[in-house]
Amino acid sequence: MMRITWRNRYKFPVFLLTLALLLFLLFPFFVMISTMLKSSQEIYVRPPYWIPLALAFDNFIKVWGEYHLYSYFRNSIIVGLGTTFLNVIITLPAAYAIARFKFYGRSTILYSLLAMQMFSPVIIIISLFRIFVRLQLLDTYLGLVLANTVFTLSFTTWLMFGYFASIPKEIEEAATIDGCSRMGTLIRIMIPVAAPGLVTAMIYAFITAWNDFLFALSFINAQPRMPLTLGIYQFVGRWSTQWEMLTVAAFLALIPVLVLFFLIEKQLVSGLASGAVKG
Amino acid sequence: MEKGKIRRISGDAWMAYALLTPAVLFFVIFMFYPIIYVIMMSLYQTNRLGILMNFTGLDNFIRVMQQETFWAVTGRSFVWTILAVIVKTVLGMIIALCLNVEFLGRKTARMLFIIPWASSVPISSMLWRWVYDHEFGLLNQTLISLGITQNPPVWLGTPIWAFISCIWVDIWIGIPFMALVFLAGMQSVSKDLYESASVDGVNAAGKFFYITLPSIKQIIFIATLLSSLWTFNDFNTIYILTRGGPAGSTDILITAIYKSGFEWLRFSDAAVMAVVTFIILMVFSLFYAKMYFKGDEAL
Incomplete structure (x- = not known):
């Protein structure tokens, strides 16, 4: 077959190129793994080397307790779950309404949902700060949850709208005939059928909150309230940084978000872009 | 509002508006209001706490754009x-x-x-x-x-x-x-x-x-x-x-x-x-x- 010979000829060079690209692009992670197992004396040695002399596994224990990583993790989990929860309760009714009802202003809402995904939170960060001062939301979990929800809600609503709209109306009509109320169909039919979409939306909200740095930087001053990103940033000192602690913390903070990301990666890509192509 | 006068708003539409209310309220408070507030800030003199002092029109724009x-x-x-x-x-x-x-x-x-x-x-x-x-x-x-x-x-x-x-x-x-x-x-x-x-x-x-x-x-x-x-x-x-x-x-x-x-x-x-x-x-x-x-x- 023509196709197979064509493929075969390129297989090996492509494999090598891919390997080279991977080595190049994953470089910072190799550095992370090398650094996180070094002792504090080994960090500042010239010339630097890759393999630690003795594997300093106690870095993990130290960073968790002494360096407050435990507290940063807890805060990130609280803010992440809060953002996820708030997203779900606001987005479900909204997305359902847009997908299933005809009403005046529907297309305006769709346009705004799309447009709002384009805005950087930095644009409103100074006024949001003023509002948070007045509502006494600085240094609170609620403040971070609200801020993160504002900037995830448009995408999650958009995503759920897509899922709801793709469910055939007949399924709902059948349920209505069987005596299900509108709310009943939403809860018993629509949400279970759109469950994969809902999971994607939830994980997206959680990840975005987990990765937030800007809101934490702007609204959190008290160390006991700092989420991971800002907490780890505290390791960066004015004169010197404890890179072995920073890299251990980075490693631990990246694991959950990588796992979650891989769960929704396919839906995320299509939600972000290829959905746009079918239109 | 009298039914069917300008635009008939069906029961369905009311339902839709009710379902959308939380989302819309949320966006109004934490997105649109802040945007308006930023625009105000750009048209006012502000103090070091970011509080609006007095209206100066486009002065801020002119000053910034001269930098x-x-x-x-x-x-x-x-x-x-x-x-x-x-x-x-x-x-x-x-x-x-x-x-x-x-x-x-x-x-x-x-x-x-x-x-x-x-x-x-x-x-x-x-x-x-x-x-x-x-x-x-x-x-x-x-x-x-x-x-x-x-x-x-x-x-x-x-x-x-x-x-x-x-x-x-x-x-x-x-x-x-x-x-x-x-x-x-x-x-x-x-x-x-x-x-x-x-x-x-x-x-x-x-x-x-x-x-x-x-x-x-x-x-x-x-x-x-x-x-x-x-x-x-x-x-x-x-x-x-x-x-x-x-x-x-x-x-x-x-x-x-x-x-x-x-x-x-x-x-x-x-x-x-x-x-x-x-x-x-x-x-x-x-x-x-x-x-x-x-x-x-x-x-």
Whole structure:
């Protein structure tokens, strides 16, 4: 077959190129793994080397307790779950309404949902700060949850709208005939059928909150309230940084978000872009 | 309101409005009101707490636009975006082409390529800061031991290298998205096209330029547009790597807004730049929305 010979000829060079690209692009992670197992004396040695002399596994224990990583993790989990929860309760009714009802202003809402995904939170960060001062939301979990929800809600609503709209109306009509109320169909039919979409939306909200740095930087001053990103940033000192602690913390903070990301990666890509192509 | 007078609002529509109320309220309080507030701040004199003092019209705009740094920062925002998106597109395309060939370990490679995108941007920016370290960083050590250079640059210490270093991190984060989207596009192209091209003796480059590229034209367009917006809005990379330094050489609009507000407490200046950025993004996103909804029967 023509196709197979064509493929075969390129297989090996492509494999090598891919390997080279991977080595190049994953470089910072190799550095992370090398650094996180070094002792504090080994960090500042010239010339630097890759393999630690003795594997300093106690870095993990130290960073968790002494360096407050435990507290940063807890805060990130609280803010992440809060953002996820708030997203779900606001987005479900909204997305359902847009997908299933005809009403005046529907297309305006769709346009705004799309447009709002384009805005950087930095644009409103100074006024949001003023509002948070007045509502006494600085240094609170609620403040971070609200801020993160504002900037995830448009995408999650958009995503759920897509899922709801793709469910055939007949399924709902059948349920209505069987005596299900509108709310009943939403809860018993629509949400279970759109469950994969809902999971994607939830994980997206959680990840975005987990990765937030800007809101934490702007609204959190008290160390006991700092989420991971800002907490780890505290390791960066004015004169010197404890890179072995920073890299251990980075490693631990990246694991959950990588796992979650891989769960929704396919839906995320299509939600972000290829959905746009079918239109 | 009397029923059926101007527009009949059915029971269904009322239901829809009720379901939308939480979302709309939320956006009004935490999105639209702040936007209005920023616009107000840009038109008022503000004190160091960001409280509106007195109305000064466009004075703030005139003052900010007379500063050279404003234009430098705005220009840099565009250079930053254009350069980064071009490199992301090219590298993303190369990776997508690689992953489109069926070699052993392709699935694993695809997963590994995603890691920079899947990682938390602030955290990877901190990692890069260590990678770039002039004296103790493993990047310079690697460059020296590979014999590429004996005098590696002080990556984050000189204006030009700092800019290049920051833009590279932004590119590095953005490549996987491009690669994945392009790959998805390539895999939806009919295999028959390639087979008949092979029969006609078209080589690989010919197939790429005459079949692949035209087939995924629209995907490339959407992906680059989205990526431009994200790149333009990037805050974390620059702030964490250089805080806009040295001497403001890596500041773009987004970081300049933040620094004017939170570091220099010049709230009106920050608001002016925010409004300018808002307008730029507005034009961008209207354009995007137009493309998105073009011929979409869902509306």
